[in-house]
Amino acid sequence: MDGQEVRKVVIAGGGTAGWIAAAALSRQLGRLLDITLVESDEIGTVGVGESTIPTARSFNALLGLDEREFMRATQATFKLGIAFEDWARLGDRYLHSFGQIGTSTWIADFHHFWLEARARRIAGGLGDYCFELQAAEAGKFATGPDAAINYAYHLDATLYGRYLRERSERQGVSRVEGKIGQVEQDPESGFIRALVLESGARIEGDLFIDCTGFRGLLIEQTLKAGYEDWGQWLATDSALAVQTGSVGPALPYTRAIAHEAGWQWRIPLQHRVGNGLVYSSAHMDDDAAQALLMAKLEGDALTEPRVIRYRTGRRRKTWEKNCVALGLASGFVEPLESTSIHLIMIAVTRLMQMFPFSGISEPVVRRFNDQAQNELERIRDFIILHYKLTERDDSAFWRQCRDMDVPATLADRIGLFREAGFAYQASDDLFRVDSWVQVMLGQRLEPLGNHQVSRLMPPERMQQSLADLKSKIAAAVQRMPTHQDFIEQYCAPIPA
Ligand SMILES: Cc1cc2nc3c(=O)[nH]c(=O)nc-3n(C[C@H](O)[C@H](O)[C@H](O)COP(=O)(O)OP(=O)(O)OC[C@H]3O[C@@H](n4cnc5c(N)ncnc54)[C@H](O)[C@@H]3O)c2cc1C
Numbered sequence: 001m002d003g004q005e006v007r008k009v010v011i012a013g014g015g016t017a018g019w020i021a022a023a024a025l026s027r028q029l030g031r032l033l034d035i036t037l038v039e040s041d042e043i044g045t046v047g048v049g050e051s052t053i054p055t056a057r058s059f060n061a062l063l064g065l066d067e068r069e070f071m072r073a074t075q076a077t078f079k080l081g082i083a084f085e086d087w088a089r090l091g092d093r094y095l096h097s098f099g100q101i102g103t104s105t106w107i108a109d110f111h112h113f114w115l116e117a118r119a120r121r122i123a124g125g126l127g128d129y130c131f132e133l134q135a136a137e138a139g140k141f142a143t144g145p146d147a148a149i150n151y152a153y154h155l156d157a158t159l160y161g162r163y164l165r166e167r168s169e170r171q172g173v174s175r176v177e178g179k180i181g182q183v184e185q186d187p188e189s190g191f192i193r194a195l196v197l198e199s200g201a202r203i204e205g206d207l208f209i210d211c212t213g214f215r216g217l218l219i220e221q222t223l224k225a226g227y228e229d230w231g232q233w234l235a236t237d238s239a240l241a242v243q244t245g246s247v248g249p250a251l252p253y254t255r256a257i258a259h260e261a262g263w264q265w266r267i268p269l270q271h272r273v274g275n276g277l278v279y280s281s282a283h284m285d286d287d288a289a290q291a292l293l294m295a296k297l298e299g300d301a302l303t304e305p306r307v308i309r310y311r312t313g314r315r316r317k318t319w320e321k322n323c324v325a326l327g328l329a330s331g332f333v334e335p336l337e338s339t340s341i342h343l344i345m346i347a348v349t350r351l352m353q354m355f356p357f358s359g360i361s362e363p364v365v366r367r368f369n370d371q372a373q374n375e376l377e378r379i380r381d382f383i384i385l386h387y388k389l390t391e392r393d394d395s396a397f398w399r400q401c402r403d404m405d406v407p408a409t410l411a412d413r414i415g416l417f418r419e420a421g422f423a424y425q426a427s428d429d430l431f432r433v434d435s436w437v438q439v440m441l442g443q444r445l446e447p448l449g450n451h452q453v454s455r456l457m458p459p460e461r462m463q464q465s466l467a468d469l470k471s472k473i474a475a476a477v478q479r480m481p482t483h484q485d486f487i488e489q490y491c492a493p494i495p496a
Helices: 016-029 055-063 067-074 110-119 131-138 157-170 286-296 340-353 362-388 396-403 408-420 433-442 452-456 459-479 483-490
Strands: 008-012 034-039 077-079 081-085 093-097 152-154 174-177 180-185 192-197 202-204 207-210 227-229 238-244 254-259 262-268 273-279 306-309 313-315 323-325
Touching (some): 008 016, 008 202, 016 034, 016 340, 055 067, 055 152, 067 157, 067 483, 077 483, 093 433, 110 433, 110 452, 110 459, 157 174, 238 286, 273 286, 313 362, 340 362, 362 396, 408 433
Parallel strands (some): 008 034, 008 207, 034 174, 207 323
Antiparallel strands (some): 077 152, 192 202, 262 273
């Protein structure tokens, strides 16, 4: 494709994506590369994206972050899952936790045994057998070198960007402030050669990372990589975000509360709560959305509500010529399962693993794009699942979701679970079997069957082992401190 050596990396954009890329590349490959990041204070960042999933912990380790320092700097709290309220029916509530549920055998996952126990009327709720879920419901949390608990973070997006910027600059990244006015391409190959700022400054590079957000200044406006729209499955296209003061102890989970034309998030941080209303503009106008959001706030608003427009879908090629798009520039599946920051982290990791030091080649680009597509499509299916499996009939939005056709890959999964209780984690699938099961059952998809190996277990033994597991989990949760107390002793910001 272009046999030119790659040494000079230029990152366009300094939102979460830009600074994650800068921090990771400078930490892992900084001695081999020359890295510059361009950002515009005038344009600013999207300013949302505060709920993460557990993969953020391993990525933080890759960045060499100290957890307490990171949490203090970003006013972070711990997250054990997401509570879904009013999704399948008004009044419903379930928690999609990050925990493992029970113990599976190599023939059948735990939920098959649980379904059997439920049919025999000797089972508690599925969540009784998940430590993280019980800890979340009790508002408890603890971690440490010996603690086996799977968790993620809620963090302040602006503080996170600032924190990563400081580290990146210490690790040798040059930051340039200014607005990119023009993108210069090689007339023959179409490769990007330089970014020209409105100030006239010219920044040359071998590889460009497009982190310019929804506008995709390099990948789309310049290279026309194309966009696949997923609006027929994911109908929301707008969000309103506002921050409020905390009114009580921070919950160790995100809340996702469905409303007549979308859903509302509540993300508890140490110093405030992030709130947002996600909606379909075809079913609710901005004024009605704002009125609904403001009516449902629990604390005093600290900021003015801001409307954010988006188009769910994916960039057809996230790597095109010598440009790799990350973050919102690469696509957006909507924030329901907090997967965007994860997707940035996984894409940066893949880029570092496949880094084209001696020139960009077609097979590398193809492999990168194929993996990105597979991962994103599996996440897309998981998110559509929440909408499709609704029984709500109270608004045009929910009726549309309930009646829509879904991608064949998802229709197959739903069919498999309905018929036989089977759920699986495909390769490139971020979500584990426990996640699929929690959401399918939480959304009232009732399997007609389950693996018959579970019937071989005598009822008394089944009852005893479920009771033992439940009481072991309850006792462990009982011994834990509250989430709020744990944060205060573990990572509260040190007063200046
Ligand atoms: C409503 C909503 C809720 C979300 N919630 C979550 C969540 O809970 N969890 C999660 O993981 N993700 C979430 N996301 C996604 C998350 O916000 C993004 O993935 C993340 O913030 C990365 O954004 P970004 O860096 O790609 O873009 P931005 O933050 O938009 O950054 C773009 C950067 O490019 C710069 N730029 C643009 N044009 C120019 C130019 N011409 N010259 C110079 N600089 C330029 C800007 O100044 C800025 O620095 C959410 C997104 C939305 C819309």
